[in-house]
Amino acid sequence: MQLYLSPEVTSIVYYDSVLRGFERVGLKSGEKKRLHFSLKPEDLMILNREMQWVVEPGPFEVMIGASSEDIRLRGKFNIR
Numbered sequence: 001m002q003l004y005l006s007p008e009v010t011s012i013v014y015y016d017s018v019l020r021g022f023e024r025v026g027l028k029s030g031e032k033k034r035l036h037f038s039l040k041p042e043d044l045m046i047l048n049r050e051m052q053w054v055v056e057p058g059p060f061e062v063m064i065g066a067s068s069e070d071i072r073l074r075g076k077f078n079i080r
Helices: none
Strands: 002-007 018-022 058-065 071-079
Touching: none
Parallel strands: none
Antiparallel strands: 002 018, 002 058, 058 071
16 A cells, blocks of 8 residues: 655645555455554655755645555645
């Protein structure tokens, strides 16, 4: 599974989504597993116009899927 992040609002033009975690999981038909991903402040950083790495406040979308073309779960959180 892969975890993608997407800031909904930024001060610069930014990627639609960025891969921030992945874990190879082997499943048998019908099998389920619980996965845990941890995000660090660095995972939320973008390079701003002043060429500084910063975490900008605002909403972020989290997407989980087998690939960027196969997103199966979405969520949001907000940085203040």
